[in-house]
Every structure is written in structure tokens, then in C-alpha cells.
Amino acid sequence: MSTLVSYKNLAITLSGKLVLNIKHLDIPAHQCTLLTGQNGSGKTTLLKIMSGLLKPDSASINYQGLTLNWKQAKAYIQKDIIYLHQQPYLFDASVTDNIAYGLYRSGERKSNVHKKVTQALDWADLSHLAHRPAKQLSGGEKQRVALTRARILSPRLLLLDEPTASMDSTAKQQTAKLLQRLKDEGVTIMISSHEAHTVEHIADHHIHIEHGNALIRPPNSNNVTMINTAKKTS
Numbered sequence: 023m024s025t026l027v028s029y030k031n032l033a034i035t036l037s038g039k040l041v042l043n044i045k046h047l048d049i050p051a052h053q054c055t056l057l058t059g060q061n062g063s064g065k066t067t068l069l070k071i072m073s074g075l076l077k078p079d080s081a082s083i084n085y086q087g088l089t090l091n092w093k094q095a096k097a098y099i100q101k102d103i104i105y106l107h108q109q110p111y112l113f114d115a116s117v118t119d120n121i122a123y124g125l126y127r128s129g130e131r132k133s134n135v136h137k138k139v140t141q142a143l144d145w146a147d148l149s150h151l152a153h154r155p156a157k158q159l160s161g162g163e164k165q166r167v168a169l170t171r172a173r174i175l176s177p178r179l180l181l182l183d184e185p186t187a188s189m190d191s192t193a194k195q196q197t198a199k200l201l202q203r204l205k206d207e208g209v210t211i212m213i214s215s216h217e218a219h220t221v222e223h224i225a226d227h228h229i230h231i232e233h234g235n236a237l238i239r240p241p242n243s244n245n246v247t248m249i250n251t252a253k254k255t256s
């Protein structure tokens with residue numbers, strides 16, 4: 023099992039409070055990691071740091087064998103890592119246009135965009151919604167459009183913040199099905215969730231944040247191995 027990215031001595035203080043103080047955290051490549059922790063434990067903060075939206079106070083990052091500081095890591099992060107918010111922002115345009123947006127931005131030719139978007143809609147079982155205004159979709163449909171929009175950009179690591187929150191059971195199953203497809207395609211996935219049962223069957227690893235530290239739980243086991251012994255300093 024190879025590691026896509028690992029972090030050493032990752033710490034962040036927000037408004038005077040030490041939120042995360044993680045000694046060592048490995049994210050295995052091509053696998054799905056489930057991230058849990060109580061409200062306010064720092065799950066979103068960790069995902070935002072990993073996606074480059076938030077700068078940690080300190081961190082040594084090893085990405086695909088390269089040891090990088092934060093500034094060096096940013097270039098890889100922006101290219102390879104996509105963060106999906108719990109309530110993804112969709113433009114006031116059709117589902118097709120929303121999915122095509124990132125491709126146009128990355129300079130893809132119009133004829134390729136059309137082909138790729140058609141394939142992507144089919145992949146996500148969303149073809150019937152292609153011309154619907156995205157703003158009119160249900161929460162579950164929006165999440166699936168956002169997942170499709172992310173996939174089309176070929177991320178190496180997809181970070182999802184509560185992807186099934188506030189969904190009915192059918193929408194949860196549809197979202198979980200797409201996440202499984204992404205994993206089968208080799209995308210490394212990290213899912214923060216309060217509803218571990220919805221995505222547990224996809225997850226290969228389980229990381230739990232407690233008191234700012236990351237603990238790793240082997241799947242289907244109550245044993246918790248502490249991989250992080252960083253002490254809080256405030």
C-alpha cells in the first residue's frame with residue numbers, strides 16, 4: 023500500500039485556540055479514508071488545510087515521495103486535490119454548463135468538452151437532468167452534480183465534507199454509489215462524516231480526531247491505535 027500524501031507536525035491555532043496538533047498522518051493512495059470526530063473537533067479545518075484553503079501554522083508535507091513545505095506543496099495541491107463542500111456551490115446555469123465549467127477553465131476545446139460532459143453525465147446517471155437549471159435540483163442531485171464536476175477534472179485526491187448530510191436514504195445510496203465508482207477508478211478519497219454508516223462500506227481506513235490529534239481505527243474493529251502523540255500546547 024503506497025501513501026499519496028503524509029503530514030508531519032501539522033498544527034493550526036484559530037482565534038487563540040489550538041485546533042489541530044497532528045504529529046503524523048498518512049493518506050493511503052487509491053483508498054478511501056473515513057474521517058470522524060465530534061462537532062468542532064477540527065474535521066473541516068483538516069480538509070481545508072489539505073485542500074490549500076487554509077494555511078497551517080506548521081506542517082511538513084510529503085507528496086508522492088517529495089518532501090515539501092507549505093508553499094511548495096500549494097502547486098501540487100491546486101492541481102491534484104479537490105475539496106467538496108457539504109452544500110456545493112452550483113452556478114445559476116444548467117447541469118451541463120456546471121459540469122463543463124472546469125473544463126473550459128482548464129482550456130479544453132469545445133468539441134472535447136461536449137464529449138466529456140456527455141460521458142460524465144452518463145457515468146453519474148444524470149443524463150436526464152442535463153438541461154435542468156442546477157439551482158432547481160434537490161440536495162442529493164446537487165451533490166451528484168458536484169461530484170461529477172470534480173471527477174471530470176481528474177483529481178488524485180477528493181476531499182468530501184459531510185457529502186450525505188441532510189439527504190434521504192435514496193439520495194445517500196446514490197451518492198455512496200458514485201463514491202464507490204470513484205474509488206474503483208483509483209481516486210484517493212477522504213470523507214468527513216457524522217453518518218459513518220452511510221459510507222463505512224466504502225472506507226478502507228478510519229481516522230478519528232480527538233483533542234486535536236488523529237487516531238486511526240482499523241476497519242471493522244473497535245481497537246484504536248494512537249498514531250499521534252502530539253501534546254496540546256494551549
Ligand SMILES: Nc1ncnc2c1ncn2[C@@H]1O[C@H](COP(=O)(O)OP(=O)(O)OP(=O)(O)O)[C@@H](O)[C@H]1O
Pocket residue numbers: 036037041059060061062063064065066067068
Ligand atoms: N475561521 C475560524 N476562526 C476561528 N475559529 C475557527 C475557525 N474555523 C473553525 N474554528 C474553530 O475550530 C474548531 C474546529 O472547527 P471545524 O469546523 O474544523 O470542526 P468540525 O469537526 O468540522 O465540526 P462539525 O462536525 O461541527 O462540522 C471549532 O472550535 C471552530 O469553532
